[in-house]
Amino acid sequence: MNIFDRKINFDALLKFSHITPSTQQHLKKVYASFALCMFVAAAGAYVHVVTHFIQAGLLSALGSLGLMIWLMATPHSHETEQKRLGLLAGFAFLTGVGLGPALELCIAINPSILPTAFMGTAMIFTCFxxxxxxxxxxxYLFLGGILMSAMSLMFLSSLGNLFFGSIWLFQANLYMGLLVMCGFVLFDTQLIIEKAENGDKDYIWHCIDLFLDFVTLFRKLMLILALNEKDKKKEKK
Structure with a gap:
């Protein structure tokens, strides 16, 4: 029997029998909103790189925080859907602007870091x-407590590193953070499913969870590649 003659049923691969049809429709809205966020964030990052606005990092962080609080305070309903989508787009745009300083740093080191980091992040995010x-x-919901504990440990070690200034501890935090964010993709995805199964259909807010996971993954992978590239340049010298 020739194994290469077997036909792959791609329809079966895309079936999620354990997820109800209503939740599947909800997930489609979540990922459609996520795609919108990615496009708008890319536009925000491009604007920063072109304009070289020095204070963009701080201002965009404050602006995105304000929009997130505004979005949180706006109830989910059919009447507020367009308004909340606008707030989501604004949040994504300012988040993209906030990535500008890190993007400029990587471009200065090696422009190829950006597409490599993006493709790597996309593959990691998709697989998880x-x-x-x-x-x-x-x-995967049991991961919640473990991930939050790991985040607390990373935060404390980052505070301690302000006094020690250890590059090794900084790199360890980066790699540990990358691993933790992979766990958050698993946890947040299943948490969104569980919330939707229990009647929470706020796809805009659920989209923010996944969008922040992707952005954080991208930022950490980008910095890891940038540090590795700098080390290679030092060795050549």
Whole structure:
């Protein structure tokens, strides 16, 4: 029997029998909003790189925080849907602007870092998202406590590193942060499914969870590649 003659049923691969049809429709809205955020964030990052606005990092952080609070305070309903989508787009744009300083740093070191980091992040995000979607319901929700504990440990070590100034501790935090964010993709995806199954259909707010996971993954992977590239240049000298 020739194994290459077997036909792959791609329709079966895309079926999520353990997820109800209403939740599947909700997930489509979540990922459609996520795609919108990615496009708008890319536009924001491009604007910063072109304009070289020095204070963009601080101002965009404050602006995105304000829009997030505004979005949180705006109830989810059909009447407020367009307004909340506008707030979501504004939040994504300012988040993209906030990435500008890190992008400029990587461009100065080696412009090829950016596409490599983006493709790597996209692959990581896609693989872990699919793992969460195909896995049994609630199977990754136990990660919540572990991930929050790891985040607390990373925060404390970052504070301590302000006094020690250790590059090794900084790099360890980067790699640990990358691993933790992979866990958050699993956790947040299954948490969104669980919330939707229980009647929470706020796809705009659920989109923010995944968008922040992607942005944080991208930022950490970009910095890791930038540091590795700087080390290679030092060795050549």
């Amino acid at each position: 998202s699919l793992s969460a979607l195909y896995a049994r319901r609630r199977s």
